[in-house]
Amino acid sequence: MQKPERTDFDREAAGQTPGPAAPAPAAAIAHSPPSSGFSRPLGFNTILKSSSTGILTAAAFGCGSAPARPVTGRAEETTPGVPVEGYVRLAFNESPFGPPPGVQAAVEEMLGRPYALEYPDPGFLPGINRYPDFLNVELTDLAARRHGFSTRAVIVCCGISELIYMCSQAFLGTGKHLLMPEAGFQLPAHYAGRKGNPVRTAPLDRSHGIDLDALLDRTDGDTGLIYLANPNSPTGALLPREQLKSFAQAAERKSPETVVLIDEAYMDYVLESPLPEALSLVRNHRVVVGRTLSKAFGLAGLRAGYAVGNEELVLELNGFLSGYLGGDPGWRMFEGNVNRLGAAAMVAALSDEGLAYLETVRTRNAAQRNRLAEGLRGLGYDSLPSHASFVLARTDSDGENLRGFLCSRKILVQDGGSFHPRYRDWVRISVGSREDLDTLFEALQVYDPSVSYPAGFPVFYHGI
Numbered sequence: 001m002q003k004p005e006r007t008d009f010d011r012e013a014a015g016q017t018p019g020p021a022a023p024a025p026a027a028a029i030a031h032s033p034p035s036s037g038f039s040r041p042l043g044f045n046t047i048l049k050s051s052s053t054g055i056l057t058a059a060a061f062g063c064g065s066a067p068a069r070p071v072t073g074r075a076e077e078t079t080p081g082v083p084v085e086g087y088v089r090l091a092f093n094e095s096p097f098g099p100p101p102g103v104q105a106a107v108e109e110m111l112g113r114p115y116a117l118e119y120p121d122p123g124f125l126p127g128i129n130r131y132p133d134f135l136n137v138e139l140t141d142l143a144a145r146r147h148g149f150s151t152r153a154v155i156v157c158c159g160i161s162e163l164i165y166m167c168s169q170a171f172l173g174t175g176k177h178l179l180m181p182e183a184g185f186q187l188p189a190h191y192a193g194r195k196g197n198p199v200r201t202a203p204l205d206r207s208h209g210i211d212l213d214a215l216l217d218r219t220d221g222d223t224g225l226i227y228l229a230n231p232n233s234p235t236g237a238l239l240p241r242e243q244l245k246s247f248a249q250a251a252e253r254k255s256p257e258t259v260v261l262i263d264e265a266y267m268d269y270v271l272e273s274p275l276p277e278a279l280s281l282v283r284n285h286r287v288v289v290g291r292t293l294s295k296a297f298g299l300a301g302l303r304a305g306y307a308v309g310n311e312e313l314v315l316e317l318n319g320f321l322s323g324y325l326g327g328d329p330g331w332r333m334f335e336g337n338v339n340r341l342g343a344a345a346m347v348a349a350l351s352d353e354g355l356a357y358l359e360t361v362r363t364r365n366a367a368q369r370n371r372l373a374e375g376l377r378g379l380g381y382d383s384l385p386s387h388a389s390f391v392l393a394r395t396d397s398d399g400e401n402l403r404g405f406l407c408s409r410k411i412l413v414q415d416g417g418s419f420h421p422r423y424r425d426w427v428r429i430s431v432g433s434r435e436d437l438d439t440l441f442e443a444l445q446v447y448d449p450s451v452s453y454p455a456g457f458p459v460f461y462h463g464i
């Protein structure tokens with residue numbers, strides 16, 4: 001592994017005299033994490049201000065059938081977001097059930113903490129004027145305990161999106177490609193594209209599930225990262241754990257350095273027992289599993305999640321956390337990723353009470369998902385069996401037209417074509433509240449596919 005040039009800050013931290021640092025090649029910065037160890041220095045409370053370099057990306061895509069258009073972050077290129085107020089949001093797989101009990105009180109308690117004049121102050125509990133615990137000690141412990149892992153196998157992040165970003169930075173070196181199913185969550189492809197790494201895709205199988213053999217066929221020594229989601233989005237298909245295990249083993253035989261990122265954003269909705277989680281694979285394989293609090297925990301707005309991964313890989317990922325400042329063995333210095341409110345919420349969500357609530361959500365989601373599928377069938381739209389919090393429904397005609405129509409009725413859904421042209425005639429619809437689904441059914445009753453509708457809201461997020 002190539003080691004990046006150390007900065008003045010790194011040298012200072014290591015007790016050396018600052019000096020001019022030779023600029024590291026962009027590619028080296030992009031894909032070579034510092035060889036830092038990760039430990040928790042006691043009493044470390046210095047926040048060092050530093051301008052950090054990095055690639056600014058945003059996952060906003062143009063409207064209509066144009067391919068995903070990356071946004072560089074320049075003001076004239078940034079785009080208005082998706083409407084928040086007054087729309088029935090069935091496009092983003094957000095939870096209609098809300099967060100676990102205890103989350104609101106935890107967030108309010110954090111917000112209400114007084115600003116201390118003196119710091120440190122005995123008995124003082126830092127509030128939102130203070131940086132978060134940038135080592136995420138409590139959160140890491142909680143996540144590790146939830147799954148029975150050591151904290152060295154866990155890294156806390158601002159949702160799986162940040163994890164995907166970190167993985168693309170850490171494991172997509174120069175000349176390496178990303179490999180993923182052709183119809184899947186588009187963020188990994190976006191990040192790879194921004195870095196100039198090729199994206200290789202494998203078709204889904206005939207029942208719209210991820211075809212692991214097809215992924216394996218396309219794996220070679222240049223495959224830096226394989227991304228797949230289980231359950232998959234947008235199809236909702238689920239892979240059995242045994243198949244994933246065989247896949248991880250076979251991929252490793254073909255290309256020992258390749259990292260497999262398994263996105264389990266929707267695993268908390270799966271009804272099967274035992275759950276086909278890939279967690280057990282991380283001990284012996286180059287596998288990282290992403291979990292989020294955005295979906296079943298109902299905390300999408302607070303941006304919190306974590307990964308459980310092979311310890312060696314987790315160590316590498318530490319160097320790519322947002323706000324990362326530098327580090328050498330024994331140090332990890334950054335200003336924090338998950339903010340204090342998100343952290344407070346995550347502590348409550350991962351408590352015994354929070355995890356028990358998850359089981360209620362699992363049941364309620366399944367009931368509403370059935371209602372959604374049945375309601376759609378009653379209106380003439382078949383949908384695929386789903387293990388997640390959405391269904392992919394076949395329309396009479398063009399999914400984008402239906403999306404445009406629904407948008408004109410202030411209902412947001414995703415069209416299948418934004419994931420892959422093969423799904424142009426489909427729409428992905430999130431499980432919503434009873435009222436949301438009633439509004440949807442009412443609108444669909446008057447949809448006339450022979451009428452052309454504009455693409456809808458001027459900017460729409462595609463493929464997420």
Ligand SMILES: Cc1ncc(COP(=O)(O)O)c(C=O)c1O
Pocket residue numbers: 092093158159160161162185229232233263265291292293294300304305464
């Ligand atoms: C498959 C998949 N992974 C990840 C995400 C984003 O997760 P997070 O909110 O944790 O960044 C989504 C969001 O819709 C998704 O569909």
